[in-house]
Amino acid sequence: MSNINPYIPMPVEISRVIDEVDTHDIKTFRFTFLNKEDEANFKYLPGQFAELSIYGKGESPIGIASSPTEPGYVEFTVQRAGTIVPGLVTAALHDMNEGGKIGLRGPLGHSWPIEFLEKKNIVVVGGGFAFTTLRSLINYMLHKDNRKRFDEITVIYGARTPGLLLYKDELAEWEKRDDIKTVITVDKGDETWKGRQGFVPAVCKEVAPSPYNTVAVICGPPVMIKFTLPVFFELGFYKENILTSLEMRMKCGIGKCGRCNVGYKYVCSDGPVFSLAELDELPREF
Amino acid sequence: MAISFKQIEEKLKTEAKRLLKAGTVSVVLAYGKGYDENHPMPYVAKNASDVENIVFNEFCTYNMARYLVRYPRGTKIAIAVKAADSRAVIQLVHEEKVFREDLVVMGIPVYGMKNSKTGEEIDSRTTCGLYNPVLYDMLLGEEVHGQPVVSPYDVLAPYEAMDKDERFAFWKKEFDRCIRCYACRKACPMCYCDPCFIDQNKPKWGDKSPQSSGNLMYHLTRFHHLAGRCVDCGECSRACPVNIPLYLFHKKVARECQEMFGQSAGMSIQDKPVLVNFRVDDSDKILE
Amino acid sequence: MKKTAIDQLHELAAHLMEKGTLIAPIKEDAGFNFREISDAKNVDLTFHNTIISPKSAFFPQMEDFVRYQTGKNVPEAMPVELNLQPTFLFGVRPCDVKSFQIMDIHFSGTGAADPYWRKRREATTILGYAFDLDAPVQAEEFYRTLGIGAADPEGSDIFMIRKGEDLLLKSITPRGEKLLAQMSPLTEASADEEKYFEDYIIRGRDFKTRFTCVDDKTVAKKLENIFHNSDFWTKVSSACLSCGVCTFVCPNCYCFDICDETLFGRGTRRRVWDACMFTDFTLEASGHNPRTQVFQRLRQKVNHKYSYHVRKYGVISCVGCGRCTRHCPVNIDIYSIVEAALKV
Numbered sequence: 001m002s003n004i005n006p007y008i009p010m011p012v013e014i015s016r017v018i019d020e021v022d023t024h025d026i027k028t029f030r031f032t033f034l035n036k037e038d039e040a041n042f043k044y045l046p047g048q049f050a051e052l053s054i055y056g057k058g059e060s061p062i063g064i065a066s067s068p069t070e071p072g073y074v075e076f077t078v079q080r081a082g083t084i085v086p087g088l089v090t091a092a093l094h095d096m097n098e099g100g101k102i103g104l105r106g107p108l109g110h111s112w113p114i115e116f117l118e119k120k121n122i123v124v125v126g127g128g129f130a131f132t133t134l135r136s137l138i139n140y141m142l143h144k145d146n147r148k149r150f151d152e153i154t155v156i157y158g159a160r161t162p163g164l165l166l167y168k169d170e171l172a173e174w175e176k177r178d179d180i181k182t183v184i185t186v187d188k189g190d191e192t193w194k195g196r197q198g199f200v201p202a203v204c205k206e207v208a209p210s211p212y213n214t215v216a217v218i219c220g221p222p223v224m225i226k227f228t229l230p231v232f233f234e235l236g237f238y239k240e241n242i243l244t245s246l247e248m249r250m251k252c253g254i255g256k257c258g259r260c261n262v263g264y265k266y267v268c269s270d271g272p273v274f275s276l277a278e279l280d281e282l283p284r285e286f
Numbered sequence: 287m288a289i290s291f292k293q294i295e296e297k298l299k300t301e302a303k304r305l306l307k308a309g310t311v312s313v314v315l316a317y318g319k320g321y322d323e324n325h326p327m328p329y330v331a332k333n334a335s336d337v338e339n340i341v342f343n344e345f346c347t348y349n350m351a352r353y354l355v356r357y358p359r360g361t362k363i364a365i366a367v368k369a370a371d372s373r374a375v376i377q378l379v380h381e382e383k384v385f386r387e388d389l390v391v392m393g394i395p396v397y398g399m400k401n402s403k404t405g406e407e408i409d410s411r412t413t414c415g416l417y418n419p420v421l422y423d424m425l426l427g428e429e430v431h432g433q434p435v436v437s438p439y440d441v442l443a444p445y446e447a448m449d450k451d452e453r454f455a456f457w458k459k460e461f462d463r464c465i466r467c468y469a470c471r472k473a474c475p476m477c478y479c480d481p482c483f484i485d486q487n488k489p490k491w492g493d494k495s496p497q498s499s500g501n502l503m504y505h506l507t508r509f510h511h512l513a514g515r516c517v518d519c520g521e522c523s524r525a526c527p528v529n530i531p532l533y534l535f536h537k538k539v540a541r542e543c544q545e546m547f548g549q550s551a552g553m554s555i556q557d558k559p560v561l562v563n564f565r566v567d568d569s570d571k572i573l574e
Numbered sequence: 575m576k577k578t579a580i581d582q583l584h585e586l587a588a589h590l591m592e593k594g595t596l597i598a599p600i601k602e603d604a605g606f607n608f609r610e611i612s613d614a615k616n617v618d619l620t621f622h623n624t625i626i627s628p629k630s631a632f633f634p635q636m637e638d639f640v641r642y643q644t645g646k647n648v649p650e651a652m653p654v655e656l657n658l659q660p661t662f663l664f665g666v667r668p669c670d671v672k673s674f675q676i677m678d679i680h681f682s683g684t685g686a687a688d689p690y691w692r693k694r695r696e697a698t699t700i701l702g703y704a705f706d707l708d709a710p711v712q713a714e715e716f717y718r719t720l721g722i723g724a725a726d727p728e729g730s731d732i733f734m735i736r737k738g739e740d741l742l743l744k745s746i747t748p749r750g751e752k753l754l755a756q757m758s759p760l761t762e763a764s765a766d767e768e769k770y771f772e773d774y775i776i777r778g779r780d781f782k783t784r785f786t787c788v789d790d791k792t793v794a795k796k797l798e799n800i801f802h803n804s805d806f807w808t809k810v811s812s813a814c815l816s817c818g819v820c821t822f823v824c825p826n827c828y829c830f831d832i833c834d835e836t837l838f839g840r841g842t843r844r845r846v847w848d849a850c851m852f853t854d855f856t857l858e859a860s861g862h863n864p865r866t867q868v869f870q871r872l873r874q875k876v877n878h879k880y881s882y883h884v885r886k887y888g889v890i891s892c893v894g895c896g897r898c899t900r901h902c903p904v905n906i907d908i909y910s911i912v913e914a915a916l917k918v
Contacts, residue, residue, distance in 0.1 A: 006686040007639050007832070007845075008653045055642035055651055055843060056836045087859035088487060103651075249858045251832045254686040257848070258829035259855065261874075264882035269685050283801045286856065286864040286874070318813075321899060321907040322713050328904050330812040348904060352815075356868070402905060463603065465626070465635065467822050468852070469903050472815035485854045493835045495636045495846045500835075525903035527625055527819050529604035 006254050009053040009103025010038040014096060015073060022163030025080040026129060027094060028065060030073050031104065042107060044068055045114060046136035047245065047273050050106025051253045052076065052089060060089040061250045061268070064107065065132040067139035069146070074104075077132045077166060108253045109272045112137050112217060112243065121152040123209040125228060127200050127220025128159050131166050133245060134219055138174070147179060154209055158185040158200040158224075162193045183207055201227035211236040217243045229276070239276035246272050246279075248286070262286050289396050289427070295342035297426040298366055301392055303337045311364040311390055315353050317346040325402050328353065342366075342394070345402040349519045351375050352475035354384045364390040366426070368399070370519035372419035373552030374475040377517055380552075380559045383478060393422025395430045401524055410436040412533045414518035421555055438518055439541045445534055457535070461501040463528045466494070470532055471508065473525035476515045483507060509535050514543045514560035517552045546571050575744045575763040575771060580619070582759055583741070587664070588614035589758050594660035597631050599624055608663070619665055619703065619736075622712060627825035627897060628670050629677065631663050632694040635822075640843040644836060654842075656690060661698040662753075668778075669717040669893040671702045671729035673825035679887045680828055699753050701743075702730030704774060707781050714896030716909055718783040722893060725778025735774050742771050783894065785909060793912060794884035797877050800918050804869065810911045811872040813904045814851075820898035820908065821849035826879065826891045829855075850874050872911075880912050 016030035033039035044050075044064055051059040066075035080094045081087030093102065112133070122141065126134045134157075141150050155174065159165045165184065174182040185196040185203045196203065200220065209216070216232055218225065225244070232242055248260035248267045255269025263282030265271060302314040318329025318339045328348045331337050350365050351374035357363060363384075367375060372393060379386045395418040399408045409415060415438040417430035448456060468484075471477045483491050484504050492503030516536045523533040544550050546569040549560050557563075578586055590596045591614055598617040599606045606621035608628045642651040674695070681691035704725035718724070727733035731750030735742045742763055745751035754760075763771075800806055821827045831848035835841050848855065851871050857863045865871050883891035892909075899907045 005653065005689050007689075055640070056644035056834050056841055058834055059832065081859035082861070086488065090859070248864075249856050251830070255684070256681065256686075256688055256828070257831070257845075258850065258878070259831075259848070261878070261882065263877075264885035283798075285802075285870070320905040321910060325713075325905040327906060328813040330809075353812075403900075465822055467818040467849075469815065469817040469819045472817040473903050481854060485852075494831060494833050495835060495844060497636070499837075521903075525815070525817070525819075527604065527823065527901045528602075 006105065007252070009051070009059075009105045010035065010042075011101060012074075012104045014098050014100045014102070017096075017098060020077060020166045020168075022161075025094070026077060026166065028075055028077045028167075029093065030066075030075045031102075032073050033104075034101070039072075042074065044074075044107035045111030046140045047112035047133050048107040048109050049133070049253070049268075049272065050074075050076070050104050050108055051250075052078070052093065053103035053105060054089050054092050055103070057088040057092045059105070059251070059253075060087065060093075061108070061253055063133040063136075063245070063272075065135055067136045067143065069140055069143040077129075077135075079129055105253060109268055110270070112273055114140075117141075117215055118149045119151065119213075121154070121209070121212075121214040122150055123154045123156070123214060123216045125200065125204060125216060125218040125220070126155075126157045127224035127228075128164065129166070130219040130221065130245075131157055134217065135167055135170065137217065138180070139170075142174075142177070142180060151213070152181070153179070154181040154183070154207065156183045156185070156200060156203055156207060158187065158198075158203065160187045162186050162190055162195075199227070200224050201231050204228055204231045205234075208235060211238070211241070215241045215243065219245050239280060242276040243273060244276065244279075246274060289398055289430075291343045291396075294394055294396070294427045295340065298342055298392065298394075299337050299340050301424065301426065302331055302340060302364060303334050305364045305390055306331065306334055306337065311362040313357060313361060314340075314364045314366075315350040316340045316366040316392075317342055317348065317350075320402075324405075344398055344400045347399050347401065347408060347521075347524060349374055349473075349475050349521045351378060352473065352478075352521070354378055354389075354475070355478045359384060360388060362388050362390075364392060366392045366394060367419050367422070368394050368396055369416035369419050370414045370517050371475075372421040373414065373416075373517035374519060375552070376421050376555050376557075377476065377515055377552035377559070379555065380557070381515075386555065390424075391419070391422045393419030393425045395419065395425060395427050397430055397433055403524070408520065410438045411441040412523055413520040414438050420553055439537055442534065442537055442541065445538070457505075458498060458502065460530050461505055462498060463530060464496060464501040464505070465528060466496045466501065466504065467527060469525040469527065470522035470530075473521040474512070475517070475519070475521075476512055477508070479511075483511070505532070505535075509539055512536060513539050514547070514549075515551050516540055517550075575742060575768050576754060576757070576760040577737075577740045577742045577763040577767060578760050580736070580739050580741055583617055583619065584614045585759055586757065587611060587617040590662045590664065593756075594662060595658075596662050596664060597628070598662075598664040608665075617664070619741075621665075622705075622709070623667055623670075623895060623897070625897070625901065626823055627673065627895065628663060628666050629673060629825045631661070631698060632674065632691050633677070633681070633828065633830075635847050636844055637690050637846075638842050638844045639832070641840070642834075642836075642843065643840050651843075656693050658693060658697040661694070662701060663698050664701045665703045665734075666700055666730070667705060667895070668702060668724065668726040668728070668730075669715075669720075669722050669895045670825050671700060672717075672720075672722050672726070673893045673895070674700070675729050676826055676887075676889055676891060676893070677828060679889070684887070699731045699749055700729065701732045701734055701750075702727060702746075704733070704735045704778060705781070706736065707774065707777055711781070711783055712896060712900075713784070714899040714907070715894055716783045716785045716896065717894030718781065719785040719787055719909070720890060720892060720894045721787070723775065723778040724781035724783075725775045727775060735771055737767060737770055740767075742767055744768075744771060785894075785913065788916070790880075790884045790890045793890070793916065794881040796916050796918075797881040797912070800915055801873070801877070803918065806915070806918055807869040807873045810914060811869040813906055814868050814872050815903060816851050816853065816868045816871055817903065818849035818851050819901050819903060820906075821851055821875070822847055823897040823901050825893060825895060825897070850878065876908065876911055876915075879908075 493500035
């Protein structure tokens with residue numbers, strides 16, 4: 001059903017809901033497929049996204065947060081969208097519990113270019129809620145079958161407050177490992193926070209990853225990107241070696257409805273992953 | 287007395303140039319050359335050389351008042367208006383979308399305007415039927431006198447002869463043609479809401495697909511939002527690519543408003559907006 | 575080559591209706607439009623061109639995807655099956671036929687193929703119809719600029735040319751040949767009429783529409799260069815209402831929205847035409863809208879058709895049919911914006 005017609009979603013069921021942040025507006029949903037052949041056909045790589053579909057509400061494009069090395073389910077971290085007018089789909093999803101059934105269309109878009117990343121050092125920089133597909137990438141790289149393919153891995157991840165950090169348990173796990181350098185920071189700590197305090201761009205400057213044979217993967221809110229990129233340029237990174245993931249309003253997710261273009265590229269089907277060199281070719285406004 | 291469109295054009299250009307050069311206004315909303323003589327366009331002149339492109343002929347039917355809301359309040363604007371357009375300006379002043387002191391209203395008294403798409407003559411059947419602007423700082427021609435005065439509501443006669451079921455069937459048939467291009471909304475000087483009700487999804491007032499239910503919801507609600515505000519310029523009907531006679535419904539609502547409250551939208555700068563203003567002697571017919 | 579009398583058009587139409595679905599021009603209140611024919615007598619070829627383009631035969635304004643019920647637990651959704659009869663698209667002008675080929679690249683040529691477009695395309699035989707070379711050229715049209723002849727048979731399965739009171743029909747593709755052999759009432763055309771047909775096609779290439787030919791790569795590059803010139807874009811969009819008429823009548827515009835429309839627990843997920851000219855086209859759930867100004871949306875439209883589409887698919891997304899200009903409520907001439915851009 002799913003592969004022949006890319007507009008028809010596959011049925012999935014919520015098997016787990018995790019409240020990620022203290023403001024309770026970001027949750028990770030773990031989905032299992034109701035049809036075994038859908039599960040077999042859903043082959044994805046980190047960086048791709050899927051359209052979460054709720055009939056009567058609509059669809060929402062969300063990055064896949066789980067790694068393909070975790071079989072049997074697929075996870076999405078979803079923020080309850082919209083402050084003035086709540087987004088229909090994410091609001092409905094947040095009101096659902098385990099056992100809730102929705103639809104899924106995917107995997108869509110291009111993944112992080114795994115082959116391009118092989119045999120290189122990887123610096124992953126994330127800010128706030130944009131960490132979801134980065135987490136997928138990190139877990140993929142850390143998996144025992146994959147770890148040898150990549151050299152040094154550094155993660156720099158920051159959120160506004162400790163309560164707003166995603167995947168707190170996993171971050172703690174990574175900090176214990178010696179095959180990944182984990183640097184977690186918050187803009188503003190609280191009484192219990194014993195870690196770093198500082199904005200992500202400043203922390204990047206401090207950590208000062210070397211640009212030689214290194215690819216930087218950066219995802220975050222516009223203000224973070226604006227101040228982080230100059231740091232990496234100063235460190236000597238070439239634009240071909242800085243990757244990011246774009247977001248635009250989407251509907252079909254397969255490059256047909258014409259909505260999500262930046263210049264001549266559709267963010268859904270030509271992206272969402274782009275290198276800065278590719279973005280240079282596109283207009284800076286939309 | 288024949289209207290000399292050329293003379294009006296000359297005066298329009300002279301005044302526009304004068305106002306721009308003196309710095310009295312920074313924007314002149316007028317009419318300009320289109321892809322051929324019979325298809326002029328709305329035109330915005332910002333300096334003396336732009337003014338050379340201004341034209342005026344019988345196809346300059348556009349209601350330039352709809353562009354007023356695009357400029358930040360406080361921008362000094364000169365605007366060329368015909369009768370119904372001037373009413374729209376008054377209504378926008380009443381609704382505080384633009385300040386009277388920021389405007390230089392260049393009134394154009396004229397008759398014999400024609401629809402550039404169909405060549406049809408435009409008169410009180412599809413517009414308010416007035417010839418002379420009701421608000422102006424200057425007149426770019428002589429006031430029109432001696433032309434037949436026809437009520438803009440005469441065209442409603444066959445429609446008012448229908449009973450309720452016939453009327454619903456009539457409008458349902460008309461709106462089945464609607465392709466939801468929203469040209470009517472954008473052509474209207476009074477439809478400036480952002481977001482428009484039909485674009486909202488929480489709550490979703492009407493469906494997006496061009497079917498009866500969504501089409502009726504959109505149009506009937508829009509008519510209601512325009513009650514007491516529509517100035518009968520007819521732009522919506524001219525903009526419609528499938529010729530839906532929107533002017534019929536607007537005129538009907540306008541006539542009800544006139545009968546109930548003794549006032550039509552935008553006729554006098556002294557008025558207060560009809561449905562905003564409370565008078566002790568207001569008709570109670572609305573409660574029946 | 576075959577022919578039939580124009581008087582007998584209705585019999586031809588009735589015959590096609592027996593074989594499947596006939597979509598042909600009919601006269602309506604505001605002008606002509608392509609519709610599914612229920613009464614053969616309504617088929618009318620006395621038109622210049624229709625208001626809405628025939629893309630609606632392959633990409634209808636509403637396409638239902640799924641019927642659903644909003645229940646508490648399991649949404650039982652039924653994908654809508656597209657059961658199509660053989661379809662005949664009759665009386666399509668050469669520029670509109672060309673538009674189908676351009677749309678093919680987008681809908682089924684790259685990435686995931688759109689099953690609805692593809693199914694409809696596969697089920698349809700196109701009977702193209704040459705423009706009348708003796709009628710004066712229409713001011714809005716400029717298909718010659720884009721390399722399309724007024725009597726260009728390319729893309730049609732069967733091509734038709736009027737000669738006096740007769741309609742000449744020639745098969746262009748094997749599919750057309752198969753249909754032509756079965757159509758009735760038709761008679762054989764004479765050798766003179768065959769010559770007339772071929773000469774007409776040649777004459778069509780000399781039929782001048784306004785504007786001069788331009789190289790699409792030059793246009794694409796120039797538009798790219800002036801992207802950030804907001805003065806230019808503000809000036810050319812000063813009259814634009816930002817409605818959606820140009821998008822809806824255009825044979826090459828393909829933006830759509832997917833909406834769930836529910837009533838009392840039962841609903842349909844469908845796609846409907848959308849327009850990048852609409853204010854809320856790029857409005858995001860956060861409230862941020864990258865294109866709030868009219869000039870940004872008009873810039874997107876012009877750039878998409880004449881620059882991005884060239885970069886992506888190698889061809890301008892326009893066939894010069896002139897509908898946008900003809901039906902624009904404020905008479906904006908889109909191609910003149912491109913011309914002005916070339917001069918900046």
